[in-house]
Amino acid sequence: MVSSMINSLLLPDLRQMLEEDDGPALKEFCEALHPGVAAEVLGDLNTDATWQVLTHCGPETQAEIFGFLPLPYQVQLVKSIDGPQLTRLIEEMPADDRVDLLERMEPDAVDALLPLLAHAERRDIRKLLSYPEYSAGSIMTTEYASLPAEITVKEALERVRKQAPSRETIYYVYVTDEERHLRGFVSLRDMILAKPDTKLEQLMETDVISVRVDDDQEHVALEIAKYDFIAIPVVDNQNRLVGIVTHDDAADVLVEEATEDQQRQGAVAPLEDSYLDTSLLTLAWKRGIWLVILLGAAFLTAYVISFFVSEGGGVTWMAMFLPLVLASGGNAGSQSATLIIQALALRETAQGDARRICLREMMMGSLLGAGLACLAILTATVLVEFYWQAMVVGSTVFLVVILGTVVGAMLPIGFKSLGVDPALMSNPLIAALVDVLGVILYYNIARIAEAAVT
Amino acid sequence: MVSSMINSLLLPDLRQMLEEDDGPALKEFCEALHPGVAAEVLGDLNTDATWQVLTHCGPETQAEIFGFLPLPYQVQLVKSIDGPQLTRLIEEMPADDRVDLLERMEPDAVDALLPLLAHAERRDIRKLLSYPEYSAGSIMTTEYASLPAEITVKEALERVRKQAPSRETIYYVYVTDEERHLRGFVSLRDMILAKPDTKLEQLMETDVISVRVDDDQEHVALEIAKYDFIAIPVVDNQNRLVGIVTHDDAADVLVEEATEDQQRQGAVAPLEDSYLDTSLLTLAWKRGIWLVILLGAAFLTAYVISFFVSEGGGVTWMAMFLPLVLASGGNAGSQSATLIIQALALRETAQGDARRICLREMMMGSLLGAGLACLAILTATVLVEFYWQAMVVGSTVFLVVILGTVVGAMLPIGFKSLGVDPALMSNPLIAALVDVLGVILYYNIARIAEAAVT
Numbered sequence: 001m002v003s004s005m006i007n008s009l010l011l012p013d014l015r016q017m018l019e020e021d022d023g024p025a026l027k028e029f030c031e032a033l034h035p036g037v038a039a040e041v042l043g044d045l046n047t048d049a050t051w052q053v054l055t056h057c058g059p060e061t062q063a064e065i066f067g068f069l070p071l072p073y074q075v076q077l078v079k080s081i082d083g084p085q086l087t088r089l090i091e092e093m094p095a096d097d098r099v100d101l102l103e104r105m106e107p108d109a110v111d112a113l114l115p116l117l118a119h120a121e122r123r124d125i126r127k128l129l130s131y132p133e134y135s136a137g138s139i140m141t142t143e144y145a146s147l148p149a150e151i152t153v154k155e156a157l158e159r160v161r162k163q164a165p166s167r168e169t170i171y172y173v174y175v176t177d178e179e180r181h182l183r184g185f186v187s188l189r190d191m192i193l194a195k196p197d198t199k200l201e202q203l204m205e206t207d208v209i210s211v212r213v214d215d216d217q218e219h220v221a222l223e224i225a226k227y228d229f230i231a232i233p234v235v236d237n238q239n240r241l242v243g244i245v246t247h248d249d250a251a252d253v254l255v256e257e258a259t260e261d262q263q264r265q266g267a268v269a270p271l272e273d274s275y276l277d278t279s280l281l282t283l284a285w286k287r288g289i290w291l292v293i294l295l296g297a298a299f300l301t302a303y304v305i306s307f308f309v310s311e312g313g314g315v316t317w318m319a320m321f322l323p324l325v326l327a328s329g330g331n332a333g334s335q336s337a338t339l340i341i342q343a344l345a346l347r348e349t350a351q352g353d354a355r356r357i358c359l360r361e362m363m364m365g366s367l368l369g370a371g372l373a374c375l376a377i378l379t380a381t382v383l384v385e386f387y388w389q390a391m392v393v394g395s396t397v398f399l400v401v402i403l404g405t406v407v408g409a410m411l412p413i414g415f416k417s418l419g420v421d422p423a424l425m426s427n428p429l430i431a432a433l434v435d436v437l438g439v440i441l442y443y444n445i446a447r448i449a450e451a452a453v454t
Numbered sequence: 455m456v457s458s459m460i461n462s463l464l465l466p467d468l469r470q471m472l473e474e475d476d477g478p479a480l481k482e483f484c485e486a487l488h489p490g491v492a493a494e495v496l497g498d499l500n501t502d503a504t505w506q507v508l509t510h511c512g513p514e515t516q517a518e519i520f521g522f523l524p525l526p527y528q529v530q531l532v533k534s535i536d537g538p539q540l541t542r543l544i545e546e547m548p549a550d551d552r553v554d555l556l557e558r559m560e561p562d563a564v565d566a567l568l569p570l571l572a573h574a575e576r577r578d579i580r581k582l583l584s585y586p587e588y589s590a591g592s593i594m595t596t597e598y599a600s601l602p603a604e605i606t607v608k609e610a611l612e613r614v615r616k617q618a619p620s621r622e623t624i625y626y627v628y629v630t631d632e633e634r635h636l637r638g639f640v641s642l643r644d645m646i647l648a649k650p651d652t653k654l655e656q657l658m659e660t661d662v663i664s665v666r667v668d669d670d671q672e673h674v675a676l677e678i679a680k681y682d683f684i685a686i687p688v689v690d691n692q693n694r695l696v697g698i699v700t701h702d703d704a705a706d707v708l709v710e711e712a713t714e715d716q717q718r719q720g721a722v723a724p725l726e727d728s729y730l731d732t733s734l735l736t737l738a739w740k741r742g743i744w745l746v747i748l749l750g751a752a753f754l755t756a757y758v759i760s761f762f763v764s765e766g767g768g769v770t771w772m773a774m775f776l777p778l779v780l781a782s783g784g785n786a787g788s789q790s791a792t793l794i795i796q797a798l799a800l801r802e803t804a805q806g807d808a809r810r811i812c813l814r815e816m817m818m819g820s821l822l823g824a825g826l827a828c829l830a831i832l833t834a835t836v837l838v839e840f841y842w843q844a845m846v847v848g849s850t851v852f853l854v855v856i857l858g859t860v861v862g863a864m865l866p867i868g869f870k871s872l873g874v875d876p877a878l879m880s881n882p883l884i885a886a887l888v889d890v891l892g893v894i895l896y897y898n899i900a901r902i903a904e905a906a907v908t
Contacts, residue, residue, distance in 0.1 A: 032661060033661060034659075034661065034663055034681060036663075036680055036681040036682075037663070157646070160646065161646055161647060164643055164646065164647055165647070170643055170646070171625050171642070171643075171684075188625070188642065188646075189618060189624055189625075192611070192614065192615055192618065192624070192642075193615060193618055193619070205488075207486060207487060207488065209488055209490075209491070224705075225702070225705045225706070225709065226490055227488060227490040228490075228702035230625075230684060230701070247684070247701050247702070247705070248679070248682035248701075250705070251678075251679045251701070251704070251705050251708060252679070254705060254708055254709055254712075255679065255708055255712070255800070258708075258709070258712035258713070258716070259712070259796055259800070261716065262712070262715065262716050262719065262792060262796060263792055263793070263796070265716065265719070265720065265792070266719065266788050266789055266791070266792025266793070266881060267785055267788060267789055267792075268789050268792060268793060271793075274800070275793050275794070275796065275797040276797065276807070276810075280814065280817060280818060280821075283793075283818065284818060284821050284822060287786070287789050287818070287822060288822055288825060290785075290789070291782070291785055291786060291789075291822055291825075291826055291855075292825075292826070292829065294781060294782075294785050295778070295781075295782060295826055295829055295830065298777060298778035298781045298782070299778060299833050301777045301778060302774045302775050302777070302778050302834075302837060303837065305773060305774045305777075306774050306837050318773070319759060319772070319773035319776060320756045320759045320760050321756050322773060322776055322777060323752060323755045323756070323759075323776060323777065323780055323889055323893070324749070324752035324753060324755065324756050326777055327748060327749075327752045327882070327885070327886065327889070328745070328748075328749060328752070330882075331721055331744070331745055331748050331882045332741070332745060334720050334721060334881070334882060335720055335721055335722050335741050335744070335745075337720070338716060338717060338719070338720025338721075338722060339717070339720070339722060339725075339729050340729070342713055342716060342717070342729065343728065343729040343730065346709070346713070346728070353730070356730075360734065363734060364734060364737065364738060364741070367734075367738050367742075368738060368741060368742055368745055371742060371745075371746075372745055372746070372749055375746065375749055376749065379753050380756075383756060383757065383760050401745075427720060427788070427881065428781070428784075428785045428788060431781070432781065435777055435781070439777070
């Protein structure tokens with residue numbers, strides 16, 4: 001079944017069931033569909049109606065469907081649910097999704113909710129809430145399957161069966177000692193293939209790839225992607241197992257980080273929600289701050305031009321090619337920055353490669369600059385009065401493209417080595433910096449050429 | 455163990471083992487480490503040395519490690535391997551990775567290789583090679599676990615155990631009839647939790663979310679991410695199961711597509727390999743074509759300015775603010791385009807929202823334009839002779855920002871509705887289009903203002 005079609009087919013049915021308050025049909029709706037599909041349809045109803053639907057299904061299904069609703073919708077929805085029902089829902093939710101929700105709810109609502117939860121759940125939530133944002137701890141779940149090393153595969157499968165209902169995944173099982181130190185790892189596949197009387201310590205892999213609880217979430221996601229894991233164990237600084245991060249949360253992080261980098265490069269401060277879920281004012285602020293910074297940089301360019309203008313000479317024909325010259329440098333710079341920021345984000349390159357990259361970009365700049373300069377000279381001759389003027393345009397394009405590639409490549413690397421996110425160096429900002437330097441080049445080359453000709 | 459540290463520690467050891475031709479140690483190296491870690495260390499050796507290491511381990515481990523090497527390295531490495539050994543390696547590789555490799559190898563080498571493979575493998579490869587690039591078929595594997603509906607869970611677990619060694623995943627098992635029609639789906643977790651004498655048809659979910667073999671790979675990856683699947687079944691147009699796509703390949707697609715969109719927006723034609731693996735000439739071409747297109751657009755701007763310049767008047771002070779005025783519009787346009795292209799890629803918005811988005815961006819443009827115009831007027835008065843000139847700069851900034859937001863938002867939507875990738879409308883191209891229109895606005899506003907004052 002193609003999921004995108006389901007929505008438009010199911011929504012009218014659902015509205016009718018709600019109107020008729022048809023309990024059994026609503027229960028059937030919740031339980032027959034994949035929770036992700038049910039959530040998609042419910043997302044088109046208001047929160048009161050959605051809760052009315054969800055009251056007809058068991059707490060487990062309720063929590064599953066709830067977990068597939070977008071986070072801003074979840075935050076709205078909890079306002080429609082009263083105390084005891086909300087407590088039950090929160091207790092049923094996976095540990096990591098629960099914490100994401102609580103982080104977005106109003107502090108007062110969270111303070112009112114926490115005392116109602118069971119002690120163990122409350123401790124788990126407090127613990128997970130304490131990890132810094134964007135750390136492995138903030139995206140992990142504490143609901144992993146674990147076993148001691150001494151038991152046989154037969155016993156292990158028995159125990160896994162008992163743990164299964166409350167664990168995020170049982171396909172990877174971690175072997176720990178009494179102090180929760182991570183000693184090994186067994187996949188359910190290996191257990192199923194092994195002889196029932198094999199001891200886990202014979203079967204397990206002892207060379208476990210893990211991440212630290214304070215590692216960056218992007219690093220965690222890249223490790224999972226690199227090794228094709230379903231989950232990765234998270235340990236504290238004494239190598240004690242504290243949680244796991246699963247492949248689906250890692251995929252969310254990859255999408256989120258790529259989206260943020262893209263937004264930064266497009267000169268938008270990263271959004272928390274989707275484009276249409278973000279309010280106009282928030283969006284205006286996240287765009288406005290960057291536009292003001294860029295306006296400041298552009299004003300610097302205007303200021304530099306004012307010097308040359310006040311000296312008179314050359315302005316008329318030079319103004320024609322001002323946007324062309326600056327755009328060439330800015331565009332080449334954006335290209336370099338895009339490539340370098342990606343290479344850094346995907347760990348394809350390290351800061352140590354800085355000299356190699358700089359050389360590469362200088363060669364690239366010369367190659368591209370020479371090509372564009374020839375084209376610029378050829379076309380400029382159509383519009384200018386004298387041939388030397390076209391040569392000024394061409395030589396400036398050549399130099400400004402080299403300038404753009406080097407600045408565009410080096411600034412993100414410089415940011416990275418200062419510990420700042422390289423994607424912060426947005427493409428428009430690089431273009432703006434190249435503008436200021438480009439104008440100085442342009443007018444100086446023109447002055448020298450004019451002096452040589454006259 | 456932290457994987458990034460492993461490399462620098464293991465590489466010297468490995469070189470020494472190679473020098474001493476220490477067979478048992480090399481075998482130990484291959485088999486004790488996670489294949490991903492072994493591949494990372496081997497990637498720093500030349501291909502002959504890598505093959506020398508790999509000859510010391512069994513064909514299964516060999517294929518596993520090989521699969522974790524970067525694709526361009528794999529293509530080089532197969533040249534170091536002679537016929538029978540290569541055949542065995544190719545036969546051991548997972549079906550999807552094998553096809554990725556064959557697609558990148560030289561056609562002559564593939565033609566020489568295919569007749570050496572077993573008949574079944576050859577048919578499988580031919581079949582997978584026939585699916586169009588970027589389709590579900592091109593990223594799926596045919597090695598899925600499937601069972602008939604009539605058997606019990608006990609029997610099912612027995613059969614899964616037998617299928618396990620050759621299947622990409624056994625955690626999701628698909629239920630099919632004799633004609634391979636997809637009838638249902640059972641997770642290994644559900645089987646383990648169920649009573650042994652339960653029939654699969656009672657246990658299985660019949661409302662299976664699947665994709666079509668000709669669906670776009672990005673759609674497939676987004677479905678897997680949306681529903682948190684480990685794998686998704688791929689069916690043909692008669693609902694016959696032809697393969698599965700697993701979560702790890704979906705994650706690769708997500709990263710690949712985000713990277714490509716980002717490159718397009720930075721005005722680089724998408725690269726096939728990583729930045730440092732791409733040759734300087736390929737890179738120059740992928741950047742050069744865009745720079746030439748953008749130069750053409752910039753020349754149009756120069757041409758438009760030449761009209762106003764030839765009419766004389768206002769040029770001196772106007773040139774000062776030319777880059778500022780154009781950058782304001784271009785930057786606002788880049789922001790809108792970035793946000794809309796993302797929203798379209800992540801399916802957050804559909805073309806049907808076009809009117810809503812257009813209105814939203816016009817409001818956004820007015821808001822941002824008004825703010826920037828005030829700042830521009832305030833700062834411009836410092837550099838210009840007359841107050842009305844600052845007003846010209848301000849009003850142009852206001853209009854050009856609105857123009858930028860609307861053009862930046864509408865062009866990707868327009869592209870999408872024409873069936874063209876919206877990310878093709880790169881940010882610099884939007885900036886270039888806004889430049890041409892911005893110059894016309896700027897000079898006309900100035901002309902009107904000048905006429906009004908004098």
